[in-house]
Amino acid sequence: MHEIVFLDRDSLIAELRTPAFPHRWRDYPATGPAQVAEHLRGATVAITNKVALRKDALEQLPDLRLVAIAATGTDNVDLGYCHARGIKVANIRNYAVHTVPEHVFMMILALRRNLLAFRQDLKDGLWQRAGQFCLFTQPIHDLHGSTLGIVGRGALGRAVARLGQAFGMNALYAEHKGAASVREGYTAFDEVLREADVLSLHSPLTPATRNLIGEAELARMKPSAVLINTARGGLVDEAALARALSEGRLAGAGFDVLSGEPPRADNPLLALDLPNFILTPHVAWSSREAMQRLADQLIDNIEAFARGEPRNLVGP
Known part of the structure; x- marks a missing residue:
């Protein structure tokens, strides 16, 4: 008889069908770090979306056989310890191949066409006082003919490329940063930074990708470029990005993720009140359709x- 425990059930708005084998089921709306071992006591199957499963908790769970991650990212689970203990870890794949790319292009279109700045101009009465039928206070740039740089060639990166190509963009996949050679179908990382009018990140967070985009990388990008991150907040040095946007060294950025979630009040991106910065609260993945695919x-x-x-x- 399997004992299944879902540690953060409220993180998923979807119907969960009953598993078709004998089992007992427990779920908790949320689980704090100090509650992990207690909530999983006796569990053979642990379900977690974002609750961290680290060695100190896992070593208290001798019955655990499977960690079922209700997400694609695995950085919240100590994979090395699970592997050594024989605990299987399974994740969710390709459920967000429509919703995340759509969110990416919502941000790209809003930034390239200066949607938020125009909205503010209208609120400030600039159109009402204009001397002609249209208002030219903000620059607008077409996607057609521009270059879309993509870091990460998984299902999401490829789906974003397909949407970009439908808009007439030239898509470039970035080779690994610092790679000695460039694989067929890829472009050197630094060249993508230099050429991209839009750079979209779709990489996992690992020790090698933490702060993948920092002060030096932002300096290599065009001042007219836009940076999009719907992957993991730790991929970007947030303080460096805040400075680049505030000083006009980057045309815009759209982020759905931050380095700490929920974010601390002192996160430098939370303080940005700029019309060329869009921040959404880690919801790019969460269309109702995508969440149901995930649950299934x-x-x-x-x-x-x-x-x-x-x-x-x-x-x-």
Whole structure:
């Protein structure tokens, strides 16, 4: 009899079907760091979306056999410890291939066409006082003919490229930063920084990708470029980005993620009140349709494990 525990059920707005095998189910709206071991006591299957599962908690859970992550990212789970203990870890794949790219292009279009700045101009009465039928207070740039740089060539990166190509953009996939050679179909990382009119990040957060975009990388980008991050907040040095936007060294940025979530009040991006910066609260993935696909795949993963045919496994 499997004991299944969902640590943060309120993080998923979707119907969860009952797994088709004998089990007991417990869920909690949310779980704090100090509650992890207590909530998972006796569990054979742990479901977590964003609750961290670290060694100090995992070593108190001798019955645990599967960590079913209700997300694609795995940086909240100690994969090395799970692998050493024989605990399987499964994640969700390709559920957000429509919703995240749509969110990316919502931000790109708003920034390239200066939507927020024009909205403020109208609130300030500039059009009402204009001497002609239109208002030229803000620059507008077409997507057609521009260059879309993409960091990360997974399902989301490829989906963003397809949308960009539909708009007439030239898509470039960035090679790994600092790579000695460039693979076919990729462009050197620094060249993508120099050429991109829009740079969109779709990489996991690892020790190698933390602060992937910092002061030096922002300096290599065009002052007219836009940076989009719907992946992980730690990919970008947030203080460096805030300075670049405030000093006019970057045309705009759209972020759905921050380095700490929920964010601390002192995060430098929270203080930015600029018409060329859009911040959304980690919701690019969360269309109702995408969350239901995630929920269905989550139960699929658990059922496959119970059959002895685990799927979507991730290693250390």
